[in-house]
Amino acid sequence: MGRLCESCFDQLSGLLAVICYTYAVDKHKLGIIGCGWFAPFHVKALRQLSDRVEVVWAADPNPARAASVAASIGAHPLADYRAGLGDVDTVDILVPHHLHHPIAVDCLNAGKHVLLEKPIARTLNEADDIIAAADRSVKTFMVALPHRYRPSIKLLKQAIESGGYGRLFMLDAMMDESLQAYTTVDWISHKATLGGGVFFSSSPHMLDPMLWIGGDVIPGSCAMVGTHGGVSMEGEDSAFSVFKFSSGVIATTRHTWASPRSQTWYTLIATCERGRLTLTTTPLGDLASEGAHCAWRTRLSASGANDQVLLDNDEGLDIIYEMTHFFDCIDTNTIPATDGRTARQIIELVLSAYAK
Numbered sequence: 001m002g003r004l005c006e007s008c009f010d011q012l013s014g015l016l017a018v019i020c021y022t023y024a025v026d027k028h029k030l031g032i033i034g035c036g037w038f039a040p041f042h043v044k045a046l047r048q049l050s051d052r053v054e055v056v057w058a059a060d061p062n063p064a065r066a067a068s069v070a071a072s073i074g075a076h077p078l079a080d081y082r083a084g085l086g087d088v089d090t091v092d093i094l095v096p097h098h099l100h101h102p103i104a105v106d107c108l109n110a111g112k113h114v115l116l117e118k119p120i121a122r123t124l125n126e127a128d129d130i131i132a133a134a135d136r137s138v139k140t141f142m143v144a145l146p147h148r149y150r151p152s153i154k155l156l157k158q159a160i161e162s163g164g165y166g167r168l169f170m171l172d173a174m175m176d177e178s179l180q181a182y183t184t185v186d187w188i189s190h191k192a193t194l195g196g197g198v199f200f201s202s203s204p205h206m207l208d209p210m211l212w213i214g215g216d217v218i219p220g221s222c223a224m225v226g227t228h229g230g231v232s233m234e235g236e237d238s239a240f241s242v243f244k245f246s247s248g249v250i251a252t253t254r255h256t257w258a259s260p261r262s263q264t265w266y267t268l269i270a271t272c273e274r275g276r277l278t279l280t281t282t283p284l285g286d287l288a289s290e291g292a293h294c295a296w297r298t299r300l301s302a303s304g305a306n307d308q309v310l311l312d313n314d315e316g317l318d319i320i321y322e323m324t325h326f327f328d329c330i331d332t333n334t335i336p337a338t339d340g341r342t343a344r345q346i347i348e349l350v351l352s353a354y355a356k
């Protein structure tokens with residue numbers, strides 16, 4: 001076999017070095033902060049984005065959790081995220097809600113791009129502080145409100161806006177979850193650390209796409225009632241809400257963590273004058289125990305003059321769409337669709353309903 005001459009070798013290795021260097025600097029270096037139940041969902045998406053991001057470390061004060069999440073993505077474990085901030089340009093924060101504010105502000109002040117799990121914070125003051133830190137940092141700050149980024153919800157919005165079903169006048173969301181085991185975690189069971197009950201913690205999954213579709217809500221129009229369906233937590237485990245958009249559209253959310261047996265995870269219905277659009281997302285296994293491995297079926301159907309299935313896929317609780325948007329925003333210096341101000345509107349709506 002022939003050998004490369006010395007100058008060819010030098011040129012080739014120089015080229016390789018340039019490629020490797022470019023590749024390495026183009027990749028974001030990311031730290032995961034919080035390695036609990038939801039971390040494997042983030043890991044799954046980050047693995048899919050391995051051409052754009054390298055996960056350098058995974059931090060959690062619980063050493064077994066940090067080790068397990070770090071090992072699942074070839075990163076190293078840390079007990080304290082602060083020890084790793086100098087090695088990354090981006091952090092992914094998924095910690096208990098009372099820690100969203102101090103950790104997000106700390107990371108923004110350290111000049112990192114931040115993806116923060118929902119909700120932005122427990123109070124408007126905490127949210128304002130995070131927004132101010134994000135503005136000062138001039139880095140990308142996004143709250144992980146995943147549903148508006150999904151193909152199904154994008155298509156639902158497009159179908160409404162196409163006008164083909166007539167004017168929208170009602171939005172109705174139902175989330176039916178069996179989270180009896182999940183809610184035994186200490187911070188989830190206390191209002192002070194969760195921020196409220198199910199309406200505060202989880203109904204924003206439906207409120208965010210509803211506000212994205214419906215526009216401005218009439219201030220003060222949101223009312224909610226909550227109850228306890230047997231889940232051991234201080235805040236309500238089940239909640240109904242109603243509110244009205246400036247456009248005249250009325251909306252309702254129904255949500256329980258106390259479902260005796262969840263079959264359809266969520267159902268979002270948009271009723272228009274000439275047709276009804278129904279979006280369902282159904283776990284095909286046991287979400288609580290299977291976590292990120294659970295298989296899903298998502299369907300969007302239209303009924304009216306012509307009944308048809310508009311979408312049928314397996315997107316479920318996959319967060320690849322939100323993650324892709326986050327890295328696109330960093331790379332193009334664009335404000336994320338769910339930035340701090342958008343995420344603040346959701347907790348403002350929820351807290352106004354609690355205050356009534």
Ligand SMILES: NC(=O)c1ccc[n+]([C@@H]2O[C@H](COP(=O)([O-])OP(=O)(O)OC[C@H]3O[C@@H](n4cnc5c(N)ncnc54)[C@H](O)[C@@H]3O)[C@@H](O)[C@H]2O)c1
Pocket residue numbers: 033034035036037038039059060061062065081094095096097099117118119144146185317
């Ligand atoms: N988008 C969704 O569908 C979805 C689903 C579940 C949870 N979440 C969100 O994800 C976040 C985490 O929820 P979870 O279910 O994984 O909770 P969890 O209790 O299972 O995990 C939280 C982890 O954070 C760790 N932690 C505490 N203090 C820390 C610190 N200073 N540094 C690093 N880690 C620390 C805890 O030890 C724990 O392992 C919450 O904001 C929650 O609302 C989102």
